[in-house]
Amino acid sequence: MTHAFPQPQPPSAVVLLSGGLDSATVLAIAKSRGFDCHCLSFDYGQRHTHELKMAARQAKLQGALSHRVAKVDIGAFGGSALTADIAVPKDRSDDAMTHGIPVTYVPARNTVFLSYALGLAEVLGARDLFLGVNAVDYSGYPDCRPEFITAFEKLANLATKAGVESLESGAGPHFRIHAPLIALSKRAIIEQGTTLGVDYAATSTCYDPQPDGKPCLHCDACQLRLRAFAELGRTDPAA
């Protein structure tokens, strides 16, 4: 006689997946922490869609439970080199790359993205949201800093049925926002992802890729990535 014992279901998480190196690493980290992952990407009028193809590929490669692409209208507001007709800077000095808020900043982008992720998490019954923001290499983006993440987590628990019910019952915060890369260098991110088996050939980081999806190798994002692989004595598998 055999008994089938009910197995505990792994908790599920919503992972913001752009198709870049960082979010591919975050997906691997979420999985390594025991989460079943629902991936969420955005078509926000970015000038290149190659990264959305890479997002779909990563979700599949890493065994995600689902992958959604939400179409959002923020690109129509303009104001960023990533969505409007503003030139992406090339071959800048280190100093220019790390000081001030870059023209590639998209107004309120991470706030919009996390809001969608929160709505999805509430519907799916997930408590954990993962995103690949990084305050080291992109210190110029206000919505990549720890203060922003903390403020959003607080908001999330006040904004939702699940959050409010948990706070009112005394069970503490329901939603947790995880930004596991926030204090890591690009090099450390690549090291961690490599350990977890991330295939970086199937990622797209470039702000201004060629029509076939190949990186320009000259924008800030390409330069940071190339340098990090070089520091590790490796060549960028997507270059």
Place this chain on the structure above:
Amino acid sequence: MTHAFPQPQPPSAVVLLSGGLDSATVLAIAKSRGFDCHCLSFDYGQRHTHELKMAARQAKLQGALSHRVAKVDIGAFGGSALTADIAVPKDRSDDAMTHGIPVTYVPARNTVFLSYALGLAEVLGARDLFLGVNAVDYSGYPDCRPEFITAFEKLANLATKAGVESLESGAGPHFRIHAPLIALSKRAIIEQGTTLGVDYAATSTCYDPQPDGKPCLHCDACQLRLRAFAELGRTDPAA
């Protein structure tokens, strides 16, 4: 000889405009406080689009500078009677209307809407965001409470270039979130809007209107509205 003196430009504001009674009143309040108003509505897969027609009409009637309709995907997540195939409750008792979180709650809706408004405000150079949430008649919605508004205002000033630059310069918070109806009864809202000349015939509040846009008169939203007009000895001009 005549001199043309430069005139101060009125400050501009972003007003979330649903086409309902509350947001029509908020638009009038923002205008009465001296703001030039950019209105923002959302097509989020709500089952009725009559309210979007009323939003466009209100923006025009009240002399807004612009009116945008952003299409957002949150309806696809499901989970609400307003976007999914869940019955809208009819003819409920007062007790059922004011206790617990209603099935008409849309997950993270106001968080998503305010995030868009924030992005638009940043692009337009507006500092003031207005929305018509109300904690009295809809106490069941977590994202209609003062704690939510306060948390979003804090987030807004950490999430944006303009917000961070203002905080870092010592100038204090850049963005202000105004919820002027938050503590008003429906009756007081109608009184205030009437004083400001709002045409409530051109508003839509019903959760489940007929195909021609006429209200059902039985859902919670209709009942609250009918009762408020009755208390004022008036008939609802949209009924």
